[in-house]
Amino acid sequence: MRKSTEFQTAAVLADIRPGGAAVVTALHRIDPLLRRRLNDLGVAEGSRLTVRRFGPFGGPLTFECAGQLVGIRRFEASRLEVART
Amino acid sequence: MSDYALLGNPNTGKTSLFNMLTRSYETVGNWSGVTVEKRIGTLRGKAGRIVDLPGLYSLLPLTEDEGVAARFLMEEADGPILNIVDASQLERNLYLTMQLLEYGKPVMIGLNMVDVARARGIDVDAQALRRELGVPVVPIVARKGTGCSEVLRGLGELGRAPASFRLDYGPALEAAAADIAGMVGAAAAAGATSKADPRWTALQLLEGNPAVRSALPQTADLAAIDERIRRAAPELERETGGADSAAHIRQVRRQRIAEICGAVVDRSAQHDHTATERIDSIVTHRLLGIPLFLALMYLIFKLTFDWLGSVLSDVLDGFISGPLSQWISYALTSLGAAPFTQALVVDGIVGGVGGVLVFLPQIFILFLLISFIEDSGYMSRITLLMDRTMEAVGLSGKAFIPFIIGFGCNVPAIMAARTMEQRKDRLLTTLLVPLMSCSARLPVYALFAGVFFVSNRASVVMGLYVLGMVLALALAKLFSRTLLKSEPSVFVVELPPYRMPQLLSLLRMTWEKVKGFLRKAGTIILAGSVVIWFLSNTGPGGFGVDMNDSFLAYIGGALSTLLIPLGFGTWQAGAALITGFMAKEIVVSTMNIIYQAPDMAGLEHQVALAFTPLQAFSFVVFILLYIPCLATVGVIRKETSSWRWTFFSMGYSLALAYLVSLLLYQGGHLLGFV
Structure with a gap:
């Protein structure tokens, strides 16, 4: 039982619907350059993110972290592991 | 007298503060990466000089412009540091502050955007921050100049004592830092000049900063240092369980920052950027955005x-070709000037330079509107909207910023490419920016569109801009598939809150750019016009020959056979293209002189006789594409540090221009256009 709840809450950022919030659990699958930049912007393990919107035609995803808006591609967002809150 | 270094995160208002502190009018904008090169200004009151550096998040450089700041700290910085932090983003901003406090120089904090923070319900206690960091903290609103005199006074009282702030990284890393600092210090004592504090240098090395490592003095024993860095990892692991020194250092800093923010920031009344959210829900809407x-x-x-x-241009043209020319002729006659001088001044200089100056209003308006986009915060939204398209051709959406700046002038546009994270993106953007139709090409379009496409002028001109953009994207695809095969591009962009640009600052920014155009008119276009006038009046037969026997006709004629398939195989067109390499506006100057036009109407009449609409279209397309101007070639060479890429950029654009014009002209012919 416990296992299945964990499965439900573990997700990637690209799965979160606009308006939904999540906490970053792992960044290691992201491109190293991008990971550094996200770190610079204060996005690290444990940061709380809110997804704002998806761009047109599979375009970038915008999320908010500590009052700051950041855009990254959906592909990268699908490698950013989060836990739903 | 001291040299102060101005450092802070991107888009925190460094350049606004720099302008306020120095009376300069450098371009400011509401996106990351406005400043890509260091700039030096003299402080008001002559208390010293201040260096404005590109924004950076930490001292580990990721992009070219960030490298400028890191190298400056290693090699040149010798004085106190003015660190500007964004009060509404204190947590993220303090990360750089931690590293600057360790740097071993006096530090002062300018706490900027306190108004923005307050508007969002974030209250930062400057006094508490001063106690936590142990350095002076001055609340400011750089955009409005609030607090700038306090900053100036504070800098004067800063003294020489280095910041006393110190973080404890735990026994393992502290021991390693002390050992490495000893080695670096010994190397410095051996006569090498390093400006940086040894402990700071040691910590940066433990963090793996390549810029700091490569800037170590020659005498430093790199092997021993690297060995000590390696030895730190197992020691750290015994102590904390993790062996990554860089991650540990970051974590210690982050933890301290969290404590500081807990003590100084009151977020109890915080709310979202409602206005920004509302604007974004429209302009980045998935259907409406593009x-x-x-x-x-x-x-x-x-x-x-x-x-x-064009209305304003007509007024200016009326003035230059009417009263101004008459006054000059009258003045020259009454001074007893020879007919030769009169012809040189009136036909050569007034015709050449005046013919270009006429377009000043159009260029002013274009720059004003681009400045508005830069300063409002919309620029980074454009990258978001265009990223999908750019990704498809192998570029990052951020490449669109240089492209848009390129509509004003290609030179700053190529420099703006520095802010992209990947080398491939930077190079590709640098090579393609010249296809963005800059304001110097605008006079040529305005002239030809005014003759041949009067009823749909704006659409035809926009078509040319779109053509340049489409070709740039197509070539990006081609080059990223062939020449620059490498990893896919990455894209990450910060979206700052929107703000209403202030009219005065917009006008100043625009004026700074227009000044560049005027300077060009007074130097290269003036000189070019004089040379062209001489070449068009002298020939093998001496001075005062018929223009068709002039040197200019021979030079242009040599090229004209090549241009016949494109529809404009005349020596006049050939001559205009050659001279246009110096600056694209000179194409219009040349035509003014060659066709001896008294004013715009006269020139338009001559041009209408010399070209058919199809030929004219083929000609303007060729002008759009054919070669980056001399100044752009210079900056391409500087940014790529390679003559090969520089010649490549000239070569491919010539080939492209020839091909596209050929297809247009021959294709248009077959379809029955004239």
Whole structure:
């Protein structure tokens, strides 16, 4: 039982619907350059993110972290592991 | 006298503060990466000089412009540091502050955007922050100049004592840092000049900063240092369980920052950026976003070419070709000037330079509108909207910022490419920016569109801009598939809150750019006009020959056979193209002189006789594409540090121009156009 709840809450950022919030659990699958930049912007393990919107035609995803808006591609967002809150 | 270094995160208002502190008018904008090169200014009151450096998040450089700041700290910085931090983003901003406090120089904090923070319900206690960091903290609003005199006074009282702030990284890393600092210090004592504090240098090395490592003095024993860094990892692991020194250092800093923010920031009344959210829900809407962007671009062209710009240009043309020419002729006659001098001044200089100056209003309006986009915060939204398209051709959406700046002038546009994270993106953007139709090409379009495409001027001109953009994207695809095969591009962009640009600052920014155009008119276009006038009046037969026997006709004629398939195989067109390499506006100057036009109407009449509409279209397309101007070639060489890429950029654009014009002209012919 416990296992299945964990499965439900573990997700990637690209799965979160606009308006939904999540906490970053792992960044290691992201491109190293991008990971550094996200770190610079204060996005690290444990940061709380809110997804704002998806761009047109599979375009970038915008999320908010500590009052700051950041855009990254959906592909990268699908490698950013989060836990739903 | 001291040299102060101005450092802070991107888009925190460094350049605004720099302008306020120094009376300069450097370009400011609301996106990351406005400043890509260091700039030096003299402080008001002559208390010293201040260096404005590109924004950076930490001292580990990721992009070229960030490298500028890191190298400056290693090699040149010798004085106190003025660190500007964004009060509404204190947590993220303090990360750089931690590293600057360790740097071993006096530090002062300018706590900027306290108004923005307050508007969002974030209250930062400057006094508490001063106690936590142990350095002076001055609350400011750089955009309005609030607090700037306190900053100036504070800098004067800063003294020489280094910041006393110190973080404890735990026994393992502290021991390693002390050992490495000893080695670096010994190397410095051996006569090498390093400006940086040894402990700071040691910590940066433990963090793996490549810029700091490569800037170590020659005498430093790199092998021993690297060995000590390696030895730190197992020691750290015994102590904390993790062996990554860099991650540990970051974590210690982050933890301290969290404590500081807990003590100084009151977020109890915090709320979202409601206005920004509302604007974004429209302009980055998944269906409306791109159409709105295109509509905005069309509006810019309408304003520049139809509604406002061309009307003002006509007024200016009336003045230059009418009263001004008459006054000059009258003055020259009454001074007893020889007919030769009169012809040189009136036909050569007034014709050449004046013919270009006429377009000043259009160029002013275009730059004003681009400045508005830069300063409002819309620029980074454009990258978001265009990223999908750019990704498809192998570029990052951020490449669109240089592209848009390129509509004003290619030179700063190529420099703006520095802010991209990947080398491939930077190089590709640098090579393709020249296809963005800059304001110097605008006079040529305005002239030809005014003759041949009067009823749909703005659409034809916009078509040319779109053509340049489409070709740039197609070539990006081609080059990223062939020449620059490498990893896919990455994209990450910060979206700052929107703000209403202030009219005065917009006008100043625009004026700074227009000044560049005027300077060009007074130097290279003036000189070019004089040379062209001489070449068009002298020939093998001496001075005063018929223009068709002039040197200019021979030079242009040599090229003209090559241009016949493109529809404009005349020596006049050939001559204009050659001279246009110096600066694209000179194409119009040359035509003014060659066709001896008294004013715009006269020139338009001559041009209408010399070209058919199809030939004219083929000609302007060729002008759009054929070669980066001399100044752009210079900056391409500087940014790529390679003559090969520089010649490549000239070569491919010539080939492209020839091919596209050929297809247009021959294709148009077959379809029955003339």
